[in-house]
Amino acid sequence: MNNNNLLEESHPLTWRFRKDKKTVWIKEYIKKNGYFALKKSLNEMTSKQVIDKVIQSGLKGRGGAGFPTGVKWSLMPQDMKYKKKYLICNADEMEPGTYKDRWIIENSPHQLIEGMIIAAYALNVSSGYIFLRGEYFTPEKILIKALHESYKNNFLGRNILNSSFSFNLYLHTGAGRYICGEETALINSLEGKRANPRIKPPFPANIGLWGNPTCVNNVETLTNIPAIISNPISWYKNLSRNEDSGTKLMGFSGLVKNPGIWELPFGITAREILEKYAKGMKNNLKLKAWLPGGAGTDLLLEEHLDIEMGFSSIQKVGSRLGTGLSLAIDNKTNIVNLLLNLEKFFSRESCGLCTPCRDGLPWIVKILRSMKNNKGCQGDIEILKDLCLQMSPGNTFCAHAPGAVAPLKSAIKYFLQEFKKTITIKKNDIKIRIPGI
Incomplete structure (x- = not known):
C-alpha cells in the first residue's frame, strides 16, 4: 500500500494535498478519486439517504459551534412550495489565530466544491454561495479558477453529470467584517445590507437569504462530505x-x-x-x-x-x-496586555446593534488600557467581572460579546494577581469617576 492510500484511510481532509503546497486542480483531483462521492450521490442515493448518512456519521459543524450537520440539514423544509432555497458556505474566516479554511481552499478547492454540490443535492437547493473573507485574495483567485473548471466539466450548472439535478455556485467576497462569521449577519451582508445579526427565531432554515430557506455551513464542515459519502460510517467514526x-x-x-x-x-x-x-x-x-x-x-x-x-x-x-x-x-507575556490587544479587536468588530456589546466592549478596553499603564482604579476588576456577566450568553443579540469576554473572564479567574498589580488609584483619589478612565 503506498503512502497516498495510507493517508486516504486516516486523513480524509488533507490526503490529496501536494507536498510542494501547490493547488490540486481538477485533473489531479479527479485522479485522486475526486467527484466520486458526487457521482455516487446522484446515481445511487436519494436526497434523504444523503442526509441520513450525514446524520449517522455524527459530523458536527467545524465553524466553532459544533452543531450536528445532518440535523441542521434535516431542518430545511422539503416542501416543494419553496421554489427557492439556498446553500451558503461560510468562508469569512476572521477569528484571530485561525487559518484552517484558507488552508483547505488554497490546497484543494474542488473538495469544498464537491462537498457543496452534494449538500445542495441533499437539500434540493439550486443556488449556492461561497462567502469568502474579503482579504483572502489568493483563495479568491483559486476559487474563481476552480469554479470555472467545475462548470466546464459539468460538475456545476444544468443537469449535472446528465442527471436531473442542477446547481449554480457563486463566489461572493465580503467587506472585511468579523461579525459576518455569524450566519445571519453574513446573510444580511450577502443581501447588500449592513452586517447586523438577525433575531432568531426565525432561523435561516426557515427564513434566510431573501426570505427563503437557507443552510449555512463552514468550509471544513463541507469538505468532510465527500469522504463520508464515499466510505462506510464505521470507518469515519473510528478515525x-x-x-x-x-x-x-x-x-x-x-x-x-x-x-x-x-x-x-x-x-x-x-x-x-x-x-x-x-x-x-x-x-x-x-x-x-x-x-x-x-x-x-x-x-x-x-x-x-x-x-x-x-x-x-x-x-x-x-x-x-x-x-x-x-x-x-x-511565561513572558503580560496577561493584561494580551487581553487589551484581544478586546480592542472585538470592540472594533462589534456591529453596535445591542447595548451590552456596543458600550460594554469599549468600556473594557478603556479599563484595560488604564491597567496596562498601571493606572487601574479600585473597583475596576469588579466592573470587568460585572461586564463579563452582562455580556454572557442570552444577554446579547448574538454570540459576539460572549465570545469576546470569554478570554477576559478566564484571565481574571486564573491570573487575578496580574490585574491587582495594576491597581494604583484609590477611590478617594477619584474626583469624577468616568468609566475606564
Whole structure:
C-alpha cells in the first residue's frame, strides 16, 4: 500500500494535498478519486439517504459551534412550495489565530466544491454561495479558477453529470467584517445590507437569504462530505479517539518551535499537539496559558494540556473547542496586555446593534488600557467581572460579546494577581469617576 492510500484511510481532509503546497486542480483531483462521492450521490442515493448518512456519521459543524450537520440539514423544509432555497458556505474566516479554511481552499478547492454540490443535492437547493473573507485574495483567485473548471466539466450548472439535478455556485467576497462569521449577519451582508445579526427565531432554515430557506455551513464542515459519502460510517467514526466522529484540523500558533496546522483525530491531547507537532515552546520559554480554539475561547492552563481535544471534553474544563487552532501564551507575556490587544479587536468588530456589546466592549478596553499603564482604579476588576456577566450568553443579540469576554473572564479567574498589580488609584483619589478612565 503506498503512502497516498495510507493517508486516504486516516486523513480524509488533507490526503490529496501536494507536498510542494501547490493547488490540486481538477485533473489531479479527479485522479485522486475526486467527484466520486458526487457521482455516487446522484446515481445511487436519494436526497434523504444523503442526509441520513450525514446524520449517522455524527459530523458536527467545524465553524466553532459544533452543531450536528445532518440535523441542521434535516431542518430545511422539503416542501416543494419553496421554489427557492439556498446553500451558503461560510468562508469569512476572521477569528484571530485561525487559518484552517484558507488552508483547505488554497490546497484543494474542488473538495469544498464537491462537498457543496452534494449538500445542495441533499437539500434540493439550486443556488449556492461561497462567502469568502474579503482579504483572502489568493483563495479568491483559486476559487474563481476552480469554479470555472467545475462548470466546464459539468460538475456545476444544468443537469449535472446528465442527471436531473442542477446547481449554480457563486463566489461572493465580503467587506472585511468579523461579525459576518455569524450566519445571519453574513446573510444580511450577502443581501447588500449592513452586517447586523438577525433575531432568531426565525432561523435561516426557515427564513434566510431573501426570505427563503437557507443552510449555512463552514468550509471544513463541507469538505468532510465527500469522504463520508464515499466510505462506510464505521470507518469515519473510528478515525476519532473519542465520541466525536472523524478528524479535525488542529494546530498551535504563538512562540512555539514549529507553529502550524495538521489534520488530527478527535481525542488527541493538546499536549501531544504542542510537544509532538508544534515541537514545544521556543527559546526556553514556558507555557503560561493557551487558547484552545481561537481568540473567542476561554484561557486554559498548562495543567489542562492532557485534556482530549473534543467538543464536550474542552467544555468540561471551562472552555470551547472553537476552531481547534490553539494559541500558546508564553511565561513572558503580560496577561493584561494580551487581553487589551484581544478586546480592542472585538470592540472594533462589534456591529453596535445591542447595548451590552456596543458600550460594554469599549468600556473594557478603556479599563484595560488604564491597567496596562498601571493606572487601574479600585473597583475596576469588579466592573470587568460585572461586564463579563452582562455580556454572557442570552444577554446579547448574538454570540459576539460572549465570545469576546470569554478570554477576559478566564484571565481574571486564573491570573487575578496580574490585574491587582495594576491597581494604583484609590477611590478617594477619584474626583469624577468616568468609566475606564
